[in-house]
Amino acid sequence: MGHGVEDSLSREDVLRLWPELAWIQNPELREKTTRCWERAFELSPLKPEDLNRIPFTLLIANCPTTFMEHKRCVVHIARRAAESMHEFMGNALKIDRDTVISGAILADVGKLLEYENRDGKTIQSERGELLRHPFTGVALAMECGLPDSVCHIIAAHAAEGDLVKRTTEAYIVHHADFMAYLPFKNVKFEKKPEMKSEAVSR
Ligand SMILES: [Fe+2]
Numbered sequence: 001m002g003h004g005v006e007d008s009l010s011r012e013d014v015l016r017l018w019p020e021l022a023w024i025q026n027p028e029l030r031e032k033t034t035r036c037w038e039r040a041f042e043l044s045p046l047k048p049e050d051l052n053r054i055p056f057t058l059l060i061a062n063c064p065t066t067f068m069e070h071k072r073c074v075v076h077i078a079r080r081a082a083e084s085m086h087e088f089m090g091n092a093l094k095i096d097r098d099t100v101i102s103g104a105i106l107a108d109v110g111k112l113l114e115y116e117n118r119d120g121k122t123i124q125s126e127r128g129e130l131l132r133h134p135f136t137g138v139a140l141a142m143e144c145g146l147p148d149s150v151c152h153i154i155a156a157h158a159a160e161g162d163l164v165k166r167t168t169e170a171y172i173v174h175h176a177d178f179m180a181y182l183p184f185k186n187v188k189f190e191k192k193p194e195m196k197s198e199a200v201s202r
Pocket residue numbers: 107108133157158
């Protein structure tokens with residue numbers, strides 16, 4: 001493939017990975033959220049197709065769930081949680097749905113700078129050891145002009161965020177992320193014979 005097509009290819013790849021980008025109603029926020037994933041791929045040794053193959057966490061032995069399966073699940077949970085909270089408690093709690101969705105899509109974007117491939121294995125990079133993905137994620141998001149409310153979700157989504165006074169939107173993404181992660185810690189997984197490679201075919 002020649003020069004000049006890389007940009008449009010990476011945009012296509014991002015849109016294929018993340019159909020949920022279409023849920024963001026504000027066009028400017030949707031564009032910046034998309035751009036942030038593109039930027040992460042520009043800086044990452046990982047390719048879009050790697051995300052349908054590598055496990056979503058290195059902390060669970062033989063984890064059978066892929067990066068994209070987990071990440072998309074979190075976005076779906078967060079959206080539904082935001083809708084239920086709005087339905088029943090919207091009078092008391094203002095919830096910005098676009099902020100929840102953008103923040104959930106970007107919560108782990110920094111992982112592209114936390115991992116690297118070596119000898120066919122996915123391992124934590126040196127940078128990842130020094131700067132976990134909440135930090136690199138915020139750096140990427142600020143570079144791409146995302147609003148502070150979204151950067152806050154990225155910053156506070158993981159355990160580091162327990163020290164932060166979370167917004168309502170950040171609480172939603174944090175709990176969506178952890179309910180899709182913590183159960184794995186109590187299940188033993190056999191070494192898998194073969195990982196499915198086409199997780200995102202829906
Ligand atoms: Fe995370």
